[in-house]
Amino acid sequence: MSLELLKVGHCFHPEAIVTRGASLRSQKFPAIVALLKHPTKGYMLFDTGYAKRFMSATQPFPQRLYRWCTPMHLCESENLHAQLHQRGIAAEDIRYIFISHFHADHIAGLKDFPAATFICSEEALSSIQRLGRFRGLIKGYLPSLLPEDICQRLVLIEQCKPCLLHTRFSPFKYAYDLFADGALLAVALPGHAYGHFGLLHIDQGTFLVGDACWTNQALTSASRPHPIAHLLLSDTKQYYQTIDKLSQLYKKNTDVSIVPAHCHDTYICHSATSYSNMGQGNLDQGNLDQGNSGLVTDDDV
Ligand SMILES: [Zn+2]
Numbered sequence: 001m002s003l004e005l006l007k008v009g010h011c012f013h014p015e016a017i018v019t020r021g022a023s024l025r026s027q028k029f030p031a032i033v034a035l036l037k038h039p040t041k042g043y044m045l046f047d048t049g050y051a052k053r054f055m056s057a058t059q060p061f062p063q064r065l066y067r068w069c070t071p072m073h074l075c076e077s078e079n080l081h082a083q084l085h086q087r088g089i090a091a092e093d094i095r096y097i098f099i100s101h102f103h104a105d106h107i108a109g110l111k112d113f114p115a116a117t118f119i120c121s122e123e124a125l126s127s128i129q130r131l132g133r134f135r136g137l138i139k140g141y142l143p144s145l146l147p148e149d150i151c152q153r154l155v156l157i158e159q160c161k162p163c164l165l166h167t168r169f170s171p172f173k174y175a176y177d178l179f180a181d182g183a184l185l186a187v188a189l190p191g192h193a194y195g196h197f198g199l200l201h202i203d204q205g206t207f208l209v210g211d212a213c214w215t216n217q218a219l220t221s222a223s224r225p226h227p228i229a230h231l232l233l234s235d236t237k238q239y240y241q242t243i244d245k246l247s248q249l250y251k252k253n254t255d256v257s258i259v260p261a262h263c264h265d266t267y268i269c270h271s272a273t274s275y276s277n278m279g280q281g282n283l284d285q286g287n288l289d290q291g292n293s294g295l296v297t298d299d300d301v
Contacts, residue, residue, distance in 0.1 A: 001039055001183055001203040005259065005270045006083050008033045008049025009074035011105065018214045018262075019223045029262040031105050033080060034208050035087075036201065041179055043089060044096040045116075046199055046208045047261065048109030050074045057104065057142045066104065066142065080109050091115075096155075098178075098186070100210030101193035102128040103140040106261065111147050118150060119178065119186075121157045124195030125150075127234070140193070140232055157186045157197055165200075168253050169207075171245045175200065189246075191239025192232075206257045213243050215263040219250040 007030040015022040018029070031049035038044060050072050058067035076082055081091060092115045099120035100106055110118070128141045147153070160176040163185065175185035178199075185200040189212035198209040217223045230236045250258055259266050 001201070002037045003201050003204055003206055004035045005267055006033045006035055006049070006080065007031070007078055007267055008080045008083070008109070009051075009054075009072060009078050009105075011050075011070040011072050013070055017226045017229055019217060020226050022223075028264070029214070030264055030267055032259065032261045032263070032267050034199075034201075034206075034259070035084070035089075036184070038179065038183060042095040043093050044098060044184075045080075045094055045113070046098045047100055047106040047210065048080060048097065048112070050105055051080065051109040051112060053111065053145065054104060054108040054142075057108070057144045063142060066140070070105070072105070081112060098184075098197075098199055099124065100198060100208070100261070101196040102146075103193060103211065104142040104145055105140075106210065107145050108142075110145065110150070117153050117155055118147075119155045119157060121186075121188075121195035121197050124193065124197070125154070125156075127194030160186065169200065169249065169256065170252065171248050189242045191235045191237070191242045194234045196234070204257070205255050206259060207249075208259050208261075209246060210261050212239075213246060213260050215260055216250075216258065216266050218243050218260075219247045219258060222247065 010028050010030045012026045013029055014024045015027040016024050018027070033049045034046035036044045036046065052074060054072055054074075055067070058064050084091070084094070091113050094113045094116045097110065097113060097116045097118050099118055101124050102120075128143055128146070157176050160178050161180045163175050163177045165172055165175050165185070165187070172187055175187045178184045178186060183202055185202065186197045187200055187207075189196050189198045189209055192211045196210060196212065198207060198212060200207050213219060214225065224240075233239050246258060249256060257270070259270065
């Protein structure tokens with residue numbers, strides 16, 4: 001069971017929007033995608049980052065406002081297709097895409113993976129469907145990025161097996177076991193966007209948290225975004241509660257590696273770590289080992 005982080009485009013934003021009190025200088029924020037390989041289910045992506053079609057989706061007005069607020073850059077070397085091709089992986093080899101939430105910088109590439117089953121929360125999907133063009137845009141949605149057949153290729157997180165998390169992930173208590181094998185657990189991280197979920201990779205103790213916090217500074221130094229960023233959030237109070245919980249986990253258990261989707265430092269740190277066990281995972285010996293499990297076992301009760 002393996003996991004690798006890929007940088008799929010980036011945007012520019014004043015630093016002070018993400019970190020209150022910081023400089024107004026424009027800073028580069030990567031869009032981080034995780035490539036996972038499950039021993040029996042095959043390749044999975046956690047989000048897709050940017051894709052070229054983001055430009056056409058933000059060509060008309062008012063969608064163009066999105067592009068003005070967060071100018072996007074995607075060079076050929078950061079293109080997701082090119083990075084997968086480099087690793088000998090075709091678009092059709094991607095069997096699953098876990099969607100943390102439906103903001104455009106996380107789903108712009110969905111249409112590029114015709115064989116993928118999408119995994120997301122019911123609340124996340126219904127929010128992009130129910131919000132109108134203007135309210136949806138303010139909340140970071142561009143519905144034209146959705147594949148037309150998304151509803152026919154869907155697994156809802158809420159329909160997966162619910163489970164209790166091991167105390168090493170406290171204060172988080174509940175999760176959904178995606179493949180009922182204890183390997184990948186979806187954890188609700190509400191507040192940033194409707195139905196926002198993160199993904200725990202139990203084997204490596206990696207917690208992909210999407211946009212539950214934008215950078216690891218929010219966890220290490222309790223930095224907060226500028227109040228103007230609250231406009232984007234689905235629930236400001238829940239957003240800060242989620243950050244506080246992640247911060248508690250970060251301070252309590254250094255074995256868990258928390259990965260925000262736009263944190264440059266985290267990306268660099270993970271890239272320096274070798275995930276050389278691509279394809280070496282073994283359900284019987286690894287993922288279900290009681291001692292390393294993310295689930296509550298009889299021994300824990
Ligand atoms: Zn977001």
